[in-house]
Amino acid sequence: METRERRKKHDGMDIRRRHFLGLGGVVLGSAQPALVASIGAASLTTEGRAARLGLTLEGPLSWEWRALAEPPRLVLSLPGVTWRGPARLGSAGPVASALFDDEAKELRLNLARPALPRRLPGPAGRLLVEIAPASTEAFSAAARRDMPVAQGSAPALPLVVIDPGHGGYDPGAIGRRGTEEKRLTLAAAQVLRRKLQEGGKCRVAMTRERDEFISLADRVAFARTRDAALLISLHADSAPGAKGASVYTLAETASDPLAAALAQRENNADLAGGLSLPSVPPEVQAILLSLMRQETLGDSARFARVAVRELTRAVPILPKPRREAAFIVLKAPEVPSVLVEMGFLSDPEDEAALRQPEHRALIAASLARAVEAWLGATQRATSG
Numbered sequence: 001m002e003t004r005e006r007r008k009k010h011d012g013m014d015i016r017r018r019h020f021l022g023l024g025g026v027v028l029g030s031a032q033p034a035l036v037a038s039i040g041a042a043s044l045t046t047e048g049r050a051a052r053l054g055l056t057l058e059g060p061l062s063w064e065w066r067a068l069a070e071p072p073r074l075v076l077s078l079p080g081v082t083w084r085g086p087a088r089l090g091s092a093g094p095v096a097s098a099l100f101d102d103e104a105k106e107l108r109l110n111l112a113r114p115a116l117p118r119r120l121p122g123p124a125g126r127l128l129v130e131i132a133p134a135s136t137e138a139f140s141a142a143a144r145r146d147m148p149v150a151q152g153s154a155p156a157l158p159l160v161v162i163d164p165g166h167g168g169y170d171p172g173a174i175g176r177r178g179t180e181e182k183r184l185t186l187a188a189a190q191v192l193r194r195k196l197q198e199g200g201k202c203r204v205a206m207t208r209e210r211d212e213f214i215s216l217a218d219r220v221a222f223a224r225t226r227d228a229a230l231l232i233s234l235h236a237d238s239a240p241g242a243k244g245a246s247v248y249t250l251a252e253t254a255s256d257p258l259a260a261a262l263a264q265r266e267n268n269a270d271l272a273g274g275l276s277l278p279s280v281p282p283e284v285q286a287i288l289l290s291l292m293r294q295e296t297l298g299d300s301a302r303f304a305r306v307a308v309r310e311l312t313r314a315v316p317i318l319p320k321p322r323r324e325a326a327f328i329v330l331k332a333p334e335v336p337s338v339l340v341e342m343g344f345l346s347d348p349e350d351e352a353a354l355r356q357p358e359h360r361a362l363i364a365a366s367l368a369r370a371v372e373a374w375l376g377a378t379q380r381a382t383s384g
């Protein structure tokens, strides 16, 4: 539980939500695996006379370096980590070879000549370490000391799940010029992902990265099993007379006929839809869900407000741009979720605009600003 303790310090928002899950652990526990520290990618490159180790961190992680003599090597301990990088990283600079030992949870660097590690400044979520040549005396002294030569830790960055609507045999709406919604949503999602990654305030995952069908329940499960801080579902549907961008949150009763019709159409796109929960007495399930949902809906609504504010500054907006309806994809009880209609493919001007990469970039930039503002506000609200 060491990682959980550490996490508590950095991620109050999530712990609060887990509190509710603890209450209903029997019911919902299976959908909530603990977030484990993991390395998503690893690289070793040559930088002048040194080597540079780059690790992408997923989940909170602590590490320490030790120097060992005869033969000279550096060992990076990553307790409890799940390593998704390559087991062997090759050679670079003073590093002759690098191997990750999954049993010991250690990255072992065999040195061609004495070298010591030094952490470099880098974006959140990345651990950059320079392995620079050192004198034989300095290395021997470090190896003789029975203590780490460097150590540190990093909190988990919150995960934002981007959900490009439709895909595969479900094209979504189709505009008069033949524009398919599923292609626009994927294109916009890719730009949004890049902008969020550049911002360095969160990790990003996408429910689909190519033209494939994913059920609504699987999209919801994707965000839940990854312990997402936010789910943003991107769409550009068809609705007669509607024009401009709008943002939707979950409500069993729709805010207006347009929102109701959109939700019905979206939900029908997924014949296997519906969020299935394990069988418990319905009244217990209802209480647990409403407890969690109240909080989640509040967070969703706060994000929707910020998103509308940012979109309004950048692109044309639907009158009354913040609406509610019973979209299945928004039904994760513990993941704040919004559905963004970037515009409507049934409107020729919206279709023309959405076909333009520049227009999609404006939408993505607005949403990225909204995500960062919302994450900042949520973290301030839950720290201390």
Ligand SMILES: [Zn+2]
Pocket (backbone or CB within 6 Å): 165, 166, 172, 173, 181, 234, 235, 236, 237, 266
């Ligand atoms: Zn759609």
